[in-house]
Amino acid sequence: MKELFEFMLRFGNLNQQQMDFISSKAVEMQLPNNAYFSEAGKIARQVGFVVEGIVRVCYYSNKGEEITKYFIEENNLVVDLESFDLEICSSAYVQAVTDCTLIVFSKKDWQELLQTIVGFETIVHKIISRALMQKVERRSPLVTEDATTRYLKFMEIYPTVVNRIPLSYIASYLGVTQSSLSRIRKNIR
Amino acid sequence: MKELFEFMLRFGNLNQQQMDFISSKAVEMQLPNNAYFSEAGKIARQVGFVVEGIVRVCYYSNKGEEITKYFIEENNLVVDLESFDLEICSSAYVQAVTDCTLIVFSKKDWQELLQTIVGFETIVHKIISRALMQKVERRSPLVTEDATTRYLKFMEIYPTVVNRIPLSYIASYLGVTQSSLSRIRKNIR
DNA sequence: AACGCTTTTTGCCAAATGGCAAATGATTCT
DNA sequence: AGAATCATTTGCCATTTGGCAAAAAGCGTT
Numbered sequence: 001m002k003e004l005f006e007f008m009l010r011f012g013n014l015n016q017q018q019m020d021f022i023s024s025k026a027v028e029m030q031l032p033n034n035a036y037f038s039e040a041g042k043i044a045r046q047v048g049f050v051v052e053g054i055v056r057v058c059y060y061s062n063k064g065e066e067i068t069k070y071f072i073e074e075n076n077l078v079v080d081l082e083s084f085d086l087e088i089c090s091s092a093y094v095q096a097v098t099d100c101t102l103i104v105f106s107k108k109d110w111q112e113l114l115q116t117i118v119g120f121e122t123i124v125h126k127i128i129s130r131a132l133m134q135k136v137e138r139r140s141p142l143v144t145e146d147a148t149t150r151y152l153k154f155m156e157i158y159p160t161v162v163n164r165i166p167l168s169y170i171a172s173y174l175g176v177t178q179s180s181l182s183r184i185r186k187n188i189r
Numbered sequence: 190m191k192e193l194f195e196f197m198l199r200f201g202n203l204n205q206q207q208m209d210f211i212s213s214k215a216v217e218m219q220l221p222n223n224a225y226f227s228e229a230g231k232i233a234r235q236v237g238f239v240v241e242g243i244v245r246v247c248y249y250s251n252k253g254e255e256i257t258k259y260f261i262e263e264n265n266l267v268v269d270l271e272s273f274d275l276e277i278c279s280s281a282y283v284q285a286v287t288d289c290t291l292i293v294f295s296k297k298d299w300q301e302l303l304q305t306i307v308g309f310e311t312i313v314h315k316i317i318s319r320a321l322m323q324k325v326e327r328r329s330p331l332v333t334e335d336a337t338t339r340y341l342k343f344m345e346i347y348p349t350v351v352n353r354i355p356l357s358y359i360a361s362y363l364g365v366t367q368s369s370l371s372r373i374r375k376n377i378r
Numbered sequence: 379a380a381c382g383c384t385t386t387t388t389g390c391c392a393a394a395t396g397g398c399a400a401a402t403g404a405t406t407c408t
Numbered sequence: 409a410g411a412a413t414c415a416t417t418t419g420c421c422a423t424t425t426g427g428c429a430a431a432a433a434g435c436g437t438t
Contacts, residue, residue: 061333069329082322125314132321133271139328140258144250144364146396147425167386175333180425182387335426336395356416369395371417 001026004049004103007075011130012123021117025109029102031055037078037094037102043087044080044094045107051075053100054161056169059092068173070135071097071161077127078102097165147176148184190215193238193292196264200319201312210306214298218291220244226267226283226291232276233269233283234296240264242289243350245358248281257362259324260286260350266316267291286354336365337373 004026005019014022029048031037037055038044048055055078057069069092072078083090084107105113114121138157142150154174155162162170171181193215194208203211217240220226226244227233237244244261246269258281261267272279273296294302303310327346331339343363344351351359360370 065333067329067333069325081318085318121314122310125310125318129270129274129314129317129321132318132325136258136321136324136328139325139332140256143328143331144254144256144361166384172333177426178386179388179427182385183425186387355414366396367416368397368418372395375417 001103003051003075007049008123008127011126012119014117014120014123018117018120022113025105025113026103027105029104031096031100031102033096033099035096037096038080038083038090039093040091041089042083044083044090046079046104047084047107047110048078048102048104049076050078051101051103053096053098053102054165055094055100056097056165056173057092057094058172066172067175068169070138071158071165071169071173073158073160076131081128081132097169142174147174147180148187150174150176151181151184152188190292192240192264196238197312197316200315201308203306203309203312207306207309211302214294214302215292216294218293220285220289220291222285222288224285226285227269227272227279228282229280230278231272233272233279235268235293236273236296236299237267237291237293238265239267240290240292242285242287242291243354244283244289245286245354245362246281246283247361255361256364257358259327260347260354260358260362262347262349265320270317270321286358331363336363336369337376339363339365340370340373341377 001023005014005022008014008022028051031053037048038046040059050072052074054074055072057072057080059067059069061067078094080090080092080094082088114124141153145153151170151174154170167181167185168178171178174181176184190212194203194211197203197211218237220242226237227235229248239261241263243263244267245257246259246261247255247257250256267283269279269281269283271277303313330342334342340359340363343359356370356374357367360367363370365373
């Protein structure tokens with residue numbers, strides 16, 4: 001829990017009573033490697049916080065290729081926003097790519113927190129906006145570059161991720177085949 | 190102004206008095222083709238709403254290539270969020286790519302609106318989250334695909350933009366050279 | 379150590395895209 | 409209309425990347 005509050009307090013203030021209330025709704029959860037946190041075709045009903053491990057959001061193209069939209073590292077919220085907010089079916093999978101420890105809140109509890117704790121909505125919005133901006137900032141530089149540059153930038157953008165997950169996931173994030181990425185890695189060192 | 194309120198009311202409620210207050214702070218502004226709304230190296234101090242025209246956000250790579258991060262069409266807010274919120278220098282240019290009509294608010298007025306109008310903060314956050322999600326959704330499918338598919342997807346994603354702006358801007362968004370995009374266009378029809 | 383399974387690397391060739399420069403087309407200004 | 413400027417198209421060739429299949433390496437289990 002400590003990590004969660006350290007994280008939240010960077011975006012606004014919470015007193016002890018408020019934190020206790022949040023704690024009372026929080027559930028710690030182990031998500032083993034490859035397990036899904038939420039799935040395409042279902043409606044997201046949980047908000048999570050990654051305490052330990054890495055999660056990715058991915059989907060499948062019409063050619064059956066697996067495409068990784070982005071990774072979520074330690075100390076970030078994980079929630080399929082569109083599905084969660086609008087209660088529509090998701091088109092993406094949220095999957096653990098290492099063994100993970102999460103703190104999760106049910107939708108009902110989360111909404112209660114939002115309504116009860118003054119300023120919590122603002123904190124959450126700041127967190128979400130920042131995360132979304134970060135996703136845009138991480139994606140945009142990749143489209144224009146060739147595969148090698150994309151990989152180099154990936155290493156800068158996700159330094160804590162590169163060496164903890166299989167090459168195939170990185171390839172599916174960068175839009176490069178595994179083979180090409182393997183060759184690129186070889187050429188770099 | 191009508192368009193602005195139609196837009197805002199899709200995200201929450203505002204009574205007449207509140208709308209009048211918003212109107213009192215709004216300034217209509219013409220932004221001719223190619224003019225900048227905000228610039229790299231400066232701090233964004235305005236929030237805009239695109240009434241008519243198309244705006245893009247772009248920056249320059251270390252090789253001097255111009256890279257378009259995204260386009261903003263009619264009936265959307267335009268604001269360099271990171272710079273505006275955190276008061277740090279922006280790294281991007283926000284530029285008109287057609288003649289534009291905007292409604293703008295100064296930072297001071299905007300903050301006054303946020304503090305005074307109950308529920309306005311929530312509306313604004315919803316608008317911004319939606320816009321950011323849209324940017325992510327529009328970008329992700331592009332990385333993985335070949336250039337032709339990217340262009341086809343671009344036409345789906347930005348149907349109202351394709352035929353109103355120069356090919357070079359689209360190329361710089363898709364990460365393709367002008368020449369290649371020109372050939373792609375030829376092959377499609 | 380040996381086996382099965384998954385991930386990564388490699389080779390070969392084809393296809394896609396970039397770089398550069400010139401040609402063509404469009405637009406604006408005089 | 410003609411000149412100047414800018415945007416788009418095209419040709420030619422080099423480079424990058426993909427597709428496919430096989431080999432090698434890594435890992436956990438017995």
